[in-house]
Amino acid sequence: MSGIYIHIPFCKQACYYCDFHFSTSDKRRDDMLKAIEMELVLRKNEMAGQVDTVYFGGGTPSLLSTEEINGLLDLIKEHYDLGTDPEITLETNPDDLSNIKIKELAVSEVNRLSIGIQSFFDKDLKYMNRAHSAFEAKKSLEQATRYFDNISIDLIYGLPHLSESDWKENLDYTFEMGIQHISSYALTVEPRTALDHFIKSGKYQAPVDSLTGKHFNILQAETKKQQYLQYEISNFGKDGFFSKHNTSYWKGIPYLGIGPSAHSYDGRYRSWNIANNAKYIAGIQKNRLASETELLTTEDMINESIMTGLRTIWGVSLAAIDQNHGKAYKKEILKQAAKYIENGILYVKQERLFLRPESYFLADGISADLFLLKV
Known part of the structure; x- marks a missing residue:
């Protein structure tokens, strides 16, 4: 199993906490889509074997029209060995999910929606500078659940003003809507983001570790009651609804990343495209990819398996490390x-x-403590 990730680097507005690569200007939207199409063709020989997952991420991929999404999928089918029952995920924002858009997507080959809800409270959404309202968040779920039976939503906890009762209410509404998968992350203050600036300037309060920990404990307890399995630290799924695409990342399965800032991995090499829209487009127009590549050392590969494995229910395979790299590494x-x-x-x-x-x-601290330098 392998996957293709397509990065769509456009957003309506910048969320204060986000450090992903995106632009709030879509002036070069057509050039970008053409470049993404060209990269898919240019790199078609890099993906050996069957492709079982396609993931549209960003940015905000739901800003694309359904016709544009279908066009990219048609190109993948033309140049790659797309499986007979692939998981095709589209990241979406609630304000993009009109009833018409949902109906269009429902008859496309997209079969999984990942909706960036983050919260069902307006005060939280304003704090994060999200483009949608609480009303739009709830309305998008009400409409999407009529047409899709595989829906994931994102929720953020650890906001310094978020009470334990409000956090539980976010979860309770998610359960009521019958959502089968939840990706839930603690609010993280990334360097050089607006949130980082607001906290340093005293405009915003910094997240409080003790409150974040309480939110996480509530998340674990309440999802367990509802029979979700925490199969990765931040991901909770009902039986049969784990993210196949993200699971491939955690299990070290090769994937191809298309678009500016997208990462790729083939088992030995990791590469990443330049996080600059203009330079990415200019390179593709000259039939070359503006990217960097690194050869992973044995220690790199083992450390990655530790970092990802300890976050999941599958753990770290000591047998695989022994078989692939030698008993000395397992012993260490x-x-x-x-x-x-x-x-x-x-x-x-x-x-x-x-x-x-x-x-x-x-997990992060323990993983770092287990990392190998050289054996």
Whole structure:
């Protein structure tokens, strides 16, 4: 299984917390779409085997017309071996999901929507500078659930003013709507974002770790009651509704990234396109890709498997590390992990290393502590 990610770098307005690559100007929209089409053709020989997932991310891919989305999918079918039952996800914003747009998408080949709700409260949406209102958030779900049976929504917690009761209300409404998948992230202050500036200038209060932790505990408890499985730290799905595309990232399966700032991975090499719309377009127009590539060392590959594996229910395969890289690496990882195994934070089962769900909030720090330099 492999996947294609397509980055659409346009947004109506900038969310204060976002550090993804995007532009609020669509003056070169046609040039960008043409460049993305050209890159798909230019790189068609890089993807060996069947493509089972296509993911439109951004930015805001729902700014594209359904005709434009179908055109990109037709191009993929022409030049790639697209599977017979692929998962095709479109990231959307509630304000783009008119009833007409939803009906158009429902008869397209898009079969999964990822809707950037973030909150069902206007005060939260204004704090984040989202383009939609709470009314639009609820209306988009009411309409989308009539036509799609595979819907994921994004929710953000850890806002300093977000009460525990309001956070639980966000979750309760999600459950009431029968949403099968939730991607939920703590508000993170990224450098050089508007949120970072507002906090440094005293306009906004910084997130409070203790409150963020309480929100996360509520998230884990309430989703468990509703029979969601926390299959990755920030992702909760009902049986049969895990994100196949994102799961491939966490399992180290190759993928191709198309569009400015998009990343690709083939098992040994990682590459990333330039995060500049004009330079990306100019390069493609000359039949070359403005990108950088790195060859992953053995330590790089193992560290990535640790970083992603400990975040998931699949853990880190010690057997695969032994088989692919040698017993010395497996032995070193277990040596590094010993103190966490002794205190019950990590455990080994069937040749896999797991992080207990109650310690998920510590995943990044523990992963970094296990990283290998050289054996």
